[in-house]
Amino acid sequence: MRIVVAGGTGQVGRMVVEELQRRAQAVVVASPSTGVDATTGKGLDAALEYADAVVDATNTPDLSGAAARRFFEDSTSHLLDAEARAGVRHHIVLSIVGADRVTDDGYFAAKGAQEDLVKAGSTGFSIVRATQFYDFARRIAEWNTKEDTVHLPSKHVQPIAASDVAGALAELALGHPLNDAFDFAGPERMALPEFVRRVLRRDHDPRYVVDDDATAPVGFNISGDLLLPREPMRVAATTLESWVHDQGRRALVGAR
Numbered sequence: 001m002r003i004v005v006a007g008g009t010g011q012v013g014r015m016v017v018e019e020l021q022r023r024a025q026a027v028v029v030a031s032p033s034t035g036v037d038a039t040t041g042k043g044l045d046a047a048l049e050y051a052d053a054v055v056d057a058t059n060t061p062d063l064s065g066a067a068a069r070r071f072f073e074d075s076t077s078h079l080l081d082a083e084a085r086a087g088v089r090h091h092i093v094l095s096i097v098g099a100d101r102v103t104d105d106g107y108f109a110a111k112g113a114q115e116d117l118v119k120a121g122s123t124g125f126s127i128v129r130a131t132q133f134y135d136f137a138r139r140i141a142e143w144n145t146k147e148d149t150v151h152l153p154s155k156h157v158q159p160i161a162a163s164d165v166a167g168a169l170a171e172l173a174l175g176h177p178l179n180d181a182f183d184f185a186g187p188e189r190m191a192l193p194e195f196v197r198r199v200l201r202r203d204h205d206p207r208y209v210v211d212d213d214a215t216a217p218v219g220f221n222i223s224g225d226l227l228l229p230r231e232p233m234r235v236a237a238t239t240l241e242s243w244v245h246d247q248g249r250r251a252l253v254g255a256r
């Protein structure tokens with residue numbers, strides 16, 4: 001099969017490319033650094049020639065609500081139009097848990113708008129709504145640090161390994177469209193401060209992480225349990241413990 005990975009140079013996209021290549025598929029990486037811009041449509045027709053499926057793992061560099069909406073609406077519209085011209089059978093998009101229900105966060109609403117376009121399009125589709133990636137704990141910490149302390153509310157999350165997400169996207173690209181969406185989460189539910197604390201500890205990051213329900217968290221100002229997966233859902237295998245262990249092993253190999 002010939003599969004195009006839009007955003008194939010990004011964190012998840014790169015792993016999707018590797019997984020598909022491991023399975024001996026023909027893969028085209030479509031991102032600005034390979035001359036393809038989904039927000040303008042530049043290079044898309046050439047990239048999608050003879051493609052069977054497109055995986056959309058793009059992300060916007062500007063996560064603010066208005067910019068994110070513009071990015072996901074423009075890129076998704078251009079991708080779907082180019083897919084229709086090229087006769088692509090299957091569009092697989094990486095979305096985020098809560099995108100279909102969160103209304104008080106611009107980025108999540110933009111991902112919801114992206115999903116709506118995909119559902120209304122003429123290409124068969126599969127939508128994977130992933131929870132927060134384990135690595136994302138570092139970004140959460142960055143956003144919520146005051147002096148040397150990370151302040152986070154004690155709400156629960158169920159984060160996932162980006163590699164599990166990439167594996168699921170690759171698997172879907174080789175199959176038939178679901179014409180549906182599912183939530184995809186890691187195997188354990190935990191409090192947000194505990195999640196971030198465990199990743200920072202692995203990094204030997206000296207910052208304290210405190211439970212603080214009084215502050216509005218940056219990047220997580222989303223009410224209730226909207227970040228938790230709901231049915232229909234699938235559960236990935238990699239635990240935070242084994243991901244942390246694997247990161248440590250990679251760091252050791254890299255240091256040699």
Ligand SMILES: NC(=O)c1ccc[n+]([C@@H]2O[C@H](COP(=O)([O-])OP(=O)(O)OC[C@H]3O[C@@H](n4cnc5c(N)ncnc54)[C@H](OP(=O)(O)O)[C@@H]3O)[C@@H](O)[C@H]2O)c1
Pocket residue numbers: 006007008009010011012013030031032033034036037038039040057058059060061075094095096097111129130131132133136
């Ligand atoms: N982080 C999380 O915890 C999380 C959780 C659930 C879902 N997600 C979703 O996962 C998706 C991928 O996130 P990520 O962190 O893997 O992204 P990332 O590492 O920031 O990579 C973004 C990718 O998008 C590409 N891109 C940017 N502008 C583009 C354009 N105009 N046309 C085509 N490609 C473009 C980039 O290409 P260049 O390298 O060439 O710039 C890069 O390959 C996002 O849609 C996000 O909503 C993330």
